[in-house]
Amino acid sequence: MIEEPEKIISHMQHAIYLAKKAWGQTHTNPMVGAVIVEGGKVVSEGYHQRSGGKHAEIIALESYKGTPKADTTLFITLEPCSTAGRTGACTNAIITSGIKHVVIGTLDPNPNHSGSGVTLLKSAGISVKVGVLEEVCREMNVIFNHWIVHQKPLCALKIAMTLDGCMAASTGHSKWITGELARNDVMNWRKLFPAIAVSQNTVSADNPQLTSRLNDEVFCSRRFVFNRALRDLENYKNYHLFTDDFKLETIVVHGTEASRDKVEALEAMGIQAWEISESEGKLDMSEFLKLCAKKEIPGVFIEPGAKLATHMISNGLVDYMYIYQSPKFLMDQKGHSLGVERFSELMDESVRLINLKRIYFGEDTLITGNLQNF
Amino acid sequence: MIEEPEKIISHMQHAIYLAKKAWGQTHTNPMVGAVIVEGGKVVSEGYHQRSGGKHAEIIALESYKGTPKADTTLFITLEPCSTAGRTGACTNAIITSGIKHVVIGTLDPNPNHSGSGVTLLKSAGISVKVGVLEEVCREMNVIFNHWIVHQKPLCALKIAMTLDGCMAASTGHSKWITGELARNDVMNWRKLFPAIAVSQNTVSADNPQLTSRLNDEVFCSRRFVFNRALRDLENYKNYHLFTDDFKLETIVVHGTEASRDKVEALEAMGIQAWEISESEGKLDMSEFLKLCAKKEIPGVFIEPGAKLATHMISNGLVDYMYIYQSPKFLMDQKGHSLGVERFSELMDESVRLINLKRIYFGEDTLITGNLQNF
Numbered sequence: 001m002i003e004e005p006e007k008i009i010s011h012m013q014h015a016i017y018l019a020k021k022a023w024g025q026t027h028t029n030p031m032v033g034a035v036i037v038e039g040g041k042v043v044s045e046g047y048h049q050r051s052g053g054k055h056a057e058i059i060a061l062e063s064y065k066g067t068p069k070a071d072t073t074l075f076i077t078l079e080p081c082s083t084a085g086r087t088g089a090c091t092n093a094i095i096t097s098g099i100k101h102v103v104i105g106t107l108d109p110n111p112n113h114s115g116s117g118v119t120l121l122k123s124a125g126i127s128v129k130v131g132v133l134e135e136v137c138r139e140m141n142v143i144f145n146h147w148i149v150h151q152k153p154l155c156a157l158k159i160a161m162t163l164d165g166c167m168a169a170s171t172g173h174s175k176w177i178t179g180e181l182a183r184n185d186v187m188n189w190r191k192l193f194p195a196i197a198v199s200q201n202t203v204s205a206d207n208p209q210l211t212s213r214l215n216d217e218v219f220c221s222r223r224f225v226f227n228r229a230l231r232d233l234e235n236y237k238n239y240h241l242f243t244d245d246f247k248l249e250t251i252v253v254h255g256t257e258a259s260r261d262k263v264e265a266l267e268a269m270g271i272q273a274w275e276i277s278e279s280e281g282k283l284d285m286s287e288f289l290k291l292c293a294k295k296e297i298p299g300v301f302i303e304p305g306a307k308l309a310t311h312m313i314s315n316g317l318v319d320y321m322y323i324y325q326s327p328k329f330l331m332d333q334k335g336h337s338l339g340v341e342r343f344s345e346l347m348d349e350s351v352r353l354i355n356l357k358r359i360y361f362g363e364d365t366l367i368t369g370n371l372q373n374f
Numbered sequence: 375m376i377e378e379p380e381k382i383i384s385h386m387q388h389a390i391y392l393a394k395k396a397w398g399q400t401h402t403n404p405m406v407g408a409v410i411v412e413g414g415k416v417v418s419e420g421y422h423q424r425s426g427g428k429h430a431e432i433i434a435l436e437s438y439k440g441t442p443k444a445d446t447t448l449f450i451t452l453e454p455c456s457t458a459g460r461t462g463a464c465t466n467a468i469i470t471s472g473i474k475h476v477v478i479g480t481l482d483p484n485p486n487h488s489g490s491g492v493t494l495l496k497s498a499g500i501s502v503k504v505g506v507l508e509e510v511c512r513e514m515n516v517i518f519n520h521w522i523v524h525q526k527p528l529c530a531l532k533i534a535m536t537l538d539g540c541m542a543a544s545t546g547h548s549k550w551i552t553g554e555l556a557r558n559d560v561m562n563w564r565k566l567f568p569a570i571a572v573s574q575n576t577v578s579a580d581n582p583q584l585t586s587r588l589n590d591e592v593f594c595s596r597r598f599v600f601n602r603a604l605r606d607l608e609n610y611k612n613y614h615l616f617t618d619d620f621k622l623e624t625i626v627v628h629g630t631e632a633s634r635d636k637v638e639a640l641e642a643m644g645i646q647a648w649e650i651s652e653s654e655g656k657l658d659m660s661e662f663l664k665l666c667a668k669k670e671i672p673g674v675f676i677e678p679g680a681k682l683a684t685h686m687i688s689n690g691l692v693d694y695m696y697i698y699q700s701p702k703f704l705m706d707q708k709g710h711s712l713g714v715e716r717f718s719e720l721m722d723e724s725v726r727l728i729n730l731k732r733i734y735f736g737e738d739t740l741i742t743g744n745l746q747n748f
Contacts, residue, residue, distance in 0.1 A: 162724055163697060164712040165539020171719045310705055323537060328724035331684055331713040338538040339705040345545045350536055350702035356737055363730055
């Protein structure tokens with residue numbers, strides 16, 4: 001058994017590093033990393049590469065060539081599964097391996113299974129330590145953790161705003177609110193999420209790529225464009241989203257009341273489309289999220305304007321927020337900020353962020369947290 | 375000479391603790407603490423208690439009864455003065471004392487004197503170390519540092535706001551944006567500043583006391599109320615500011631166009647008043663600040679509504695901000711936020727906070743910084 005806390009942490013850090021090699025590539029499964037340590041050294045390791053692929057601990061066990069010694073320890077970022085899925089229960093494989101010590105980052109987030117793997121291992125006479133770098137191990141699977149419990153996508157909003165809450169000046173000008181470091185960080189989340197979404201307003205104004213450009217790699221998740229009435233189709237030939245190498249990843253989400261002509265025009269362009277209900281002149285975003293669930297999309301990273309953000313938060317559809325805040329005051333009476341078409345009488349009507357985390361990018365701050373709805 | 379960094383820091387921390395015993399009570403002078411250490415022990419100490427009183431290092435030197443040994447060291451939070459003021463130059467007293475080692479928290483902020491004290495001490499063969507807990511030593515005298523350079527009061531705004539920049543709902547409701555811990559922290563700044571100011575709107579709506587209530591002590595700085603046209607005088611008999619034990623500390627600031635009847639009514643109530651110019655239907659706040667300078671008030675802590683805050687920031691009159699931010703979204707289209715009557719076309723027109731500091735109160739954050747004006 002490894003006793004020194006700093007060594008336990010160091011090996012778990014390595015397992016986390018391995019897990020994150022598959023950053024955003026394991027949906028609808030979690031990222032998981034595993035290492036086997038013997039005589040103070042890592043003698044085997046593995047990580048889950050994609051849904052349907054082998055689990056991290058199985059890869060580590062299979063590439064482990066020795067016979068477990070008294071101190072041989074398996075580190076896993078997530079509690080091993082206790083029910084045989086596509087790949088067989090990992091707890092059985094661990095028990096069979098003869099390894100007598102297991103260190104687990106965080107428990108299975110599924111309340112039906114949480115702790116079962118630990119119980120099975122302990123029943124087999126294995127010493128189990130749970131909760132090492134627990135918050136990190138849990139947080140990296142923020143999408144999976146939500147999906148496995150709710151069977152609905154984690155709906156996350158990304159917003160950049162000034163200290164006084166402005167997302168753009170009254171003219172729409174918003175380049176830039178935050179500095180380059182903060183803007184680059186968005187690339188990480190675009191890669192983490194299986195789907196990115198923006199409104200047609202954003203496409204028309206900024207012609208974004210919505211790809212994740214990290215180091216020399218360009219990655220593209222599924223891209224949704226909310227375009228209820230199919231406006232601005234005549235310019236689609238000029239937009240990255242419909243013309244670049246990843247154009248097949250782009251799906252236009254339009255309303256049932258969009259004209260047939262336009263729907264046909266979109267089809268003629270070979271662009272994928274989803275049709276969803278409308279209510280009060282707006283797309284029914286809850287139907288959009290249900291459709292994502294049906295298509296097994298476990299998370300959507302929305303980069304909304306003030307109007308869409310207000311609508312979604314007000315309707316209790318948002319689970320998680322990424323707020324990039326710059327220490328500036330725009331002080332524009334007509335600046336775009338949350339609250340479009342929404343009125344509150346009391347401070348108590350506000351929505352709260354919980355499980356706050358803060359990351360600093362120079363003078364800018366990324367504030368993340370779950371939205372505690374009304 | 376004391377070599378161990380942790381001991382140097384520990385003694386400077388004690389000097390800072392001493393300095394802060396006079397928190398807010400030394401204007402227009404800085405807070406300063408001093409300790410004399412010999413054989414690893416504090417053998418004498420002192421702090422500056424009030425303007426006109428003895429300087430910290432003089433008190434420490436006077437109560438030092440021994441003869442300096444080879445290791446005897448004087449710690450001072452601020453560079454000793456090199457010019458004889460009301461109390462004689464401290465550098466001379468140090469040199470005469472025979473102490474051969476001096477550790478200084480931060481240099482004199484006055485560019486005309488900065489470093490002179492150090493030079494004089496060094497010329498006398500004293501070893502001098504500068505810059506221990508420098509930021510803390512400098513920050514605690516944020517008011518003095520500004521005053522001594524500009525001979526104008528440090529104009530600070532205190533604002534509580536939600537993440538989306540709301541200071542109140544459209545109805546004016548603002549109780550409470552932040553939690554109790556953050557609200558209590560304001561008491562510290564009310565005690566630090568020699569003057570507090572609010573608009574008549576705030577008095578009419580909230581009937582605040584504007585005192586600093588810390589532990590069992592109630593402290594009251596000078597209190598300013600901005601009431602251009604002398605509205606609401608009929609209710610003055612109901613407001614704390616004009617009736618409590620500290621009513622003589624309250625000064626109403628009104629405009630030159632206030633009616634003579636009202637000015638006389640105010641006089642009849644025995645309330646102090648300042649009359650300042652008006653321009654475009656507003657009090658000329660720069661004249662107010664000049665008048666503060668003339669009266670040797672080195673700092674004003676304004677607790678403004680959105681309108682006053684916007685006006686002052688837009689006019690480049692604000693030096694420092696205390697932003698208490700809660701992780702909430704009010705999302706009120708007509709919520710009170712900065713930007714009243716101000717329009718911006720470009721994000722570049724925003725005003726930036728620099729020298730940022732953050733202090734956490736539960737989930738709330740106090741963000742302080744200097745305002746980098748346009």
